[in-house]
Amino acid sequence: MATKKYYECERCGAKYLEKSLASKCFYWCKTHDNSCNLDIVKHAVRN
Numbered sequence: 001m002a003t004k005k006y007y008e009c010e011r012c013g014a015k016y017l018e019k020s021l022a023s024k025c026f027y028w029c030k031t032h033d034n035s036c037n038l039d040i041v042k043h044a045v046r047n
């Protein structure tokens with residue numbers, strides 16, 4: 001029953017366990033169109 005819920009950055013599709021990280025990533029992706037912030041992306045979940 002416990003489905004893991006991830007928060008996804010709608011810009012780059014990276015998934016995060018914390019909503020705040022997804023929000024940060026989304027904001028970064030939105031304002032820095034061609035670059036990912038490694039400090040944020042390193043927290044992303046890989047499936």
Ligand SMILES: [Zn+2]
Nearest residue numbers: 009012025029
């Ligand atoms: Zn992103």
